[in-house]
Amino acid sequence: MSDQKPSPLSIGDFATWEPVLRLLWAGSEVHHAGRPARVAGRIGRRSWSLNLRTRLPSPGRAAQVEDIREEVDAVKRVRGALADAGVDDVSFTAEIQPSGEAVLRLLGPSPAVEPGIGTPYPGALILVDGSLPEPWRRLPDPVAGAVPAPSADLKLLERRLREGLPDAVGATEEEITAAEARLGITLPAELKVLYRVTRARWEDYNDDHEAAGRESAAVGCELFDLDALYIADASSRHCRWEFAAMEAVDTPPDAAVQGLVGSPGWIAFGDTGGGDRLAVDLTPGPRGHIGQVIMLSHEESIGAALVADSLTDLVLGRPSTRSSSARGQRPPATAWVTTASLKNVQAAAHPGLEALSIGVWDSAPLSLAPFTGLPRLRTLTAYPGTLADPLEITELPGLEFLQLGPQEWRVLLDARAVPRSLSAAAIVVHGNQDPLPVVALANEILALWDRPRIVQTVLEGAVGPGPGAQPGADRRSGGTPQ
Incomplete structure (x- = not known):
């Protein structure tokens, strides 16, 4: 090298x-x-x-x-x-x-500005140092009475693994204890059984790719070694502010998996081979089991899918037949109003609404009056020219993220009406505009919070x-x- x-x-x-x-x-x-x-x-x-x-x-x-x-x-x-x-x-x-x-x-x-995506314009402005969108702050809800699935069988699991991996090198108790100390969590019993059979270290395969393939086939995934185990909490799923602010945690009463970004009880132990991570879930949904196996998609920033009711089921090739989550009749917590989807703001307004995006709109500019007083509304993004009166934003006191066009921001700044509840903000630019006025506008917003300006x-x-x-x-x- x-x-x-x-x-x-x-x-x-x-x-x-x-x-x-x-x-x-x-x-x-x-x-x-x-x-x-x-x-x-x-x-x-x-x-x-x-x-x-x-x-x-x-x-x-x-x-x-x-x-x-x-x-x-x-x-x-x-x-x-x-x-x-x-x-x-x-x-x-x-x-x-x-x-x-x-x-x-x-x-x-x-340090207070995320890079733009494919443009010279600034990305999200981080107005409160270290702030995160609400879904990234959400912790799992306790589920009373949650227990392991009846299919979890330590003896059957070990027997099947040893049959499939007769030459595997297992982890010592000292290695397992060291992994628990690093993670700050006690590994569930099934996961300990798995690593006592194979510690999944490459040096144990003696450069035999076929041996590694046999292990993946026996376990049901590309298994991480103990040093690569990690807690799939919210910090493990980075997402830009402007996208993360439009997400919402949703865990229906009959869900098997909580609709979280991440959890201190999700222990990632393997990969599907396509970038999706498998984790043992110690914080299941209302209808889930402790120790169920879930999949975190690399194409999504929130939520997880139920794969197997137990690690035993995963190794035995018995996928779960239950749904990860089920949505009832309640309206969604996020809404997109555009000419191609939801075509009026009244249809989007309800007490559970958390995030509203107003996109390309070819009719008369819209009033925000239907959203006044909604208790959970925390995100508003609006394409340039879509708001009838930007000052109506002052009637939305709970906003933590606001994305507007330059003219709408100018109205708020001139009226000294930028919501002080904001943790982050963004300027959306239409067409090929000179970046310099946009940077100057961003610096005006940053100055309100005494944040580092764009030099x-x-x-x-x-x-x-x-x-x-x-x-x-x-x-x-x-x-x-x-």
């Missing part, structure tokens, strides 16, 4: 960004018309978003990295500088004159063969909140 050499350029050098700017400038229509061009984008250590046209491959050939080699090399230059600086993500905007003279503004990052670093230089200037000529000018 060779050591990676540090980038010779820093994130604050114009030359670091010049190849990216040159590509964006070359692809700008106004550049070809001989007018100043405004370009913007976002580059992170794991992804990037640039408004560049990708050349389509010839018919019958898949797209290759070589098709965008110039873009990849330009981005790699910036990402190396990000890694050296310990920065995950930076948005930028630049104005480039026909001569190639450019003013580049790096936007952020800020602009201004770099000046030349792009391409502009007369009188060499590409990459660097003239740095400050870095201040704007």
Whole structure:
């Protein structure tokens, strides 16, 4: 393994960004018309978003990295500088004159701002340090009288495992005790039986992939070793604020599994092979069993599906025939009002509503009056131009997350009516708007909570063969909140 050499350029050098700017400038229509061009984008250590046209491959050939080699090399230059600086993500905007003279503004990052998704605009603004959406704060409800399933049979479980894994190396009691100390929880009896038969360490397979496959077949999943066991609580399922705020915990009275994000009683012990995690559930729903096996989908941020009533059933290949949850006739706790779904706000308003999203709307702007006084409403997201009167938001006192367009935020800010109950906020931008006014608006909101602002670093230089200037000529000018 060779050591990676540090980038010779820093994130604050114009030359670091010049190849990216040159590509964006070359692809700008106004550049070809001989007018100043405004370009913007976002580059992170794991992804990037640039408004560049990708050349389509010839018919019958898949797209290759070589098709965008110039873009990849330009981005790699910036990402190396990000890694050296310990920065995950930076948005930028630049104005480039026909001569190639450019003013580049790096936007952020800020510890109080999540990166935008595929855009140079800010993501969610974290107004209260360390705050989490309500579903991520929810703990399991106690279920009186919950017991293991009748199918849980320690002797049968051990016998079947030893039959299927006669050469497996089991964990010692000391190893099991160490795992319990690390997790801060006592492992349930069935899980202890499983690990006493096999500790699932790769070194025990002697590089025999077939042996690992036999173990997966015998157990019913890709089993974690004891060191990889973890508690699948809410912190294990990260979700961006704007998405998490639209989730809601729902556990009907006849549910087998509580509709949580995570639980201190969910012990993740294996994988399906497709990224979904299996866990032993010690905090079941009202109709569930202690020790039932549940699956946490990698495509979802909340809830879990019942797989087997016990670990014994999982190993014996007896999936549960019970439903994970059942929904009654009560209205949902989240509502989406759009031209393509729920088409009026009155249909969404009820005392149990927690999260309301108003999306694309081609009729008259909507009033929020039907939602006044709803006791559990904590999230409102509204597409730009969909609200008849943004000041009606002041009649929704329990909001913890608010997402609006720039004009709606401007109304609230000018009236000094931004709800002080908020823990996070977001600005939704329609179309290709200049990021700078959006950043300025975000900083106004952050200032109300005295949170770290988005800092602009201004770099000046030349792009391409502009007369009188060499590409990459660097003239740095400050870095201040704007």
